Amino acid sequence: MGVRRRSGAFYLRVNPILCDGFGHCHELAPELVSMDEWGYPLIKREPTALSDLATLESARYAVRGCPRQALRIERVSEN
């Protein structure tokens, strides 16, 4: 607790089976999630640096705001 590692990067990942296209993630994290023509999330494929606190914060909002709990933040493994 308390020690935050600012190195590394993260992805936002969606479980496509759970996802029903509510679109909340696009509202909450527009910099990471855009929508396709059917309303399903198109998530940025490149990893985002963990030091980008604003994006990390909105990714967390998106994870918590997902009605199907289909989103998760995944750290890029360092190797």
Add this chain to the structure above:
Amino acid sequence: MMLANELPRLLRGTPGTPLTLGQHEATYATTFKVASLLDELEASGLTGRGGAAFPTARKARLLRDQRGHNKVVVVNAMEGEPVSYKDTTLLSANPHLVLDGAAILASIIGAKDVVVCVSRDNPNAVGNVQRALDERERAGAQGPQFKLETAPWRYVAGEESALVHWLNDNESLPQYRPQRPAILKIRHHAVLLDNVETCANVALIGRFGAAWFRALGTAVSPGSVLVTVTGALERAKVLEVVPGMTLRAVLNVAGADADSQAVLLGGYGGSWLDAAHLDTPYDNESLAQWGASVGAGIVVVLGREGCGVVETQRVVQWMANESARQCGPCAFGLPALSDDLAEVGAGRRDASRALQRLEHRCVVIEGRGACRHPDGVVRLVRSALRVFAGDFEGHARGAPCSGSRSRRFFVAVPRLEKEHELVWE
């Protein structure tokens, strides 16, 4: 005694009259003994024959390193591709070879149970496997406990996670596996899942060794592969070929029409290959330069009087209907692709815009399903756009090729069950 190193290796019996256990032992009699079957498997360089061509030894090693005393080997004989008959043919010629291979894999990973999964819509294969299992039981064979399971037939039901999910008394639907490599579990016991043909090859390696196995084929894809050739020929044929012989030679052996415009390789999630490249060797490393692969060993010959656009549309429409409709991009994207292709194929008013939409939608759909079903369709559509570029342009311009007017179809597509409700929800 060593089996002579020549072709038919896997299809030694007559398809239709399966070898009995006694005949099987006589045919494949050997005195070959090896200390470590896993090392022998690794040395053989066998790759999976279900379509993905993953190294079998690496998978077996991964599963051997898992904990547990009740691991399971699952033999996948679902044969989801409608134009593939290789698994059925192998089981109708030599079911004991497959069971031997499964037993070897079970001994490698330390499994107690082997489950053979056959589609319940395929009564011949079910009967052949059942007869072989009964024969083994009567002979008092040692080894793992065999069990036959008849899963429902669907395109995605043969996908490994769907099959294992079904074996866990759930619906036969593909599952989301974020961790790679994913270890599939049946009631918390790790599962090694391999194709029927892979198992048969494992049995051959266990009996005759890696050096014998590598005598045929290329360095990267050794051994022999089973190929189903359909399309512009008298009747569908299952052949056993050596990787490295040219595609033209494969078609010649099958007696196919040499004057074709393209071939569909790998299955309905595979890719088209222009007939100009027919002299490419039939193996994954050579076909990769044209963006194709051996896949599940399917070759569909598209004759001159066929139309690539229409054929692709028929396949994509069927594939869209076979989607499990779990993931949005697959449930909505594949029907959209099918509609675009129909628009282009018929040369309607919107055709040129539909053609542009197709390329865009391919990018959007790719890699966004839980399983690889949408990716396969995208691969097929992209290869069609590449191979039939001239035809697509003509169709979009409102000048469809002559093939689309001949109404002759070469790719067999099962009848759609719910044609009127192709779009879900």
